[in-house]
Amino acid sequence: xxxxxxxxxxxxxxxxxxxxxxxxxxxxxxxxxxxxxxxxxxxxxxxxxxxxxxxxxxxxxxxxxxxxxxxxxxxxxxxxxxxxxxxxxxxxxxxxxxxxxxxxxxxxxxxxxxxxxxxxxxxxxxxxxxxxxxxxxxxxxxxxxxxxxxxxxxxxxxxxxxxxxxxxxxxxxxxxxxxxxxxxxxxxxxxxxxxxxxxxxxxxxxxxxxxxxxxxxxxxxxxxxxxxxxxxxxxxxxxxxxxxxxxxxxxxxxxxxxxxxxxxxxxxxxxxxxxxxxxxxxxxxxxxxxxxx
Numbered sequence: 154x155x156x157x158x159x160x161x162x163x164x165x166x167x168x169x170x171x172x173x174x175x176x177x178x179x180x181x182x183x184x185x186x187x188x189x190x191x192x193x194x195x196x197x198x199x200x201x202x203x204x205x206x207x208x209x210x211x212x213x214x215x216x217x218x219x220x221x222x223x224x225x226x227x228x229x230x231x232x233x234x235x236x237x238x239x240x241x242x243x244x245x246x247x248x249x250x251x252x253x254x255x256x257x258x259x260x261x262x263x264x265x266x267x268x269x270x271x272x273x274x275x276x277x278x279x280x281x282x283x284x285x286x287x288x289x290x291x292x293x294x295x296x297x298x299x300x301x302x303x304x305x306x307x308x309x310x311x312x313x314x315x316x317x318x319x320x321x322x323x324x325x326x327x328x329x330x331x332x333x334x335x336x337x338x339x340x341x342x343x344x345x346x347x348x349x350x351x352x353x354x355x356x357x358x359x360x361x362x363x364x365x366x367x368x369x370x371x372x373x374x375x376x377x378x379x380x381x382x383x384x385x386x387x388x389x390x391x392x393x394x395x396x397x398x399x400x401x402x403x404x405x406x407x408x409x410x411x412x413x414x415x416x417x418x419x420x421x422x423x424x425x426x427x428x429x430x431x432x433x434x435x436x437x438x439x440x441x442x443x444x445x446x
Contacts, residue, residue, distance in 0.1 A: 190245050190257035194225045202226075202258045204249035204279055205270035206233060206242075209295060213267055214242060225258050250278040252286065260287045268294045273301050277308050284309040299372070322346060374403065375436045377443055378426045385443040391417035393442050400431035400439040 194200070201217055203210045206228035217224045226244040228234050234246045247254040249268070260266070266283060268276045276294050283292055291311035296302070299315040306313060322343055329339045379385055385393060390402060405413040408424025427443070429436055
């Protein structure tokens, strides 16, 4: 207490000098960091900027090296950067969410940017900088699941790769190949799903072992079977405008077990079972409309 009281007048007297010294040191540190990044990327052209150099980023770098495609990686783990750089990897310490770091990495000359870390706010910052300063550069973003798919696409992501869905897609492709489906057809099936932005795979039937999944946020699947008194019986799918509730009709199965066409002019019949995809609240509204109007 006494020491602090004695020191207070001196701190006040020299406060400007102390602040200027701290600020100048921080500025100098950032300046050196940007210089290091720029020095690493100065000769790079049509290169790939990898944001995050964890396992995913390092695997990406290995594949790029195998195809003789230049890259520069930014990462905030100093020990990882030190070890990887010592091994010859093109990685530097830097925050990809900062515009200065991206520009120093040669953003305007890059052929693509890949965001490998699972941080939505950070990814949105990177996308915002790129959209404002280099909109011609495509951006690929890694996510854990499809929850933020539309958000990232709206923010400017060229491609969004949800790990959970990609994992199930790869699992299915291996199974198809092992049971005898020709590899060319397997590749086509996988590509069709990617081209359709995983629409067929996004929803899922929730079970007792999915307690960790927040059903209010995630798209899910639900079945609705039409009884004789259902409002939808004898009417077309379009007449209920389920898309306005952001609900998709994934499939239709008639009472005789045959699969029906999913189109707007399809007339619904008694005993039809619709598989719907959407969020929990929207599904509840859609089911009520189909059954009660």
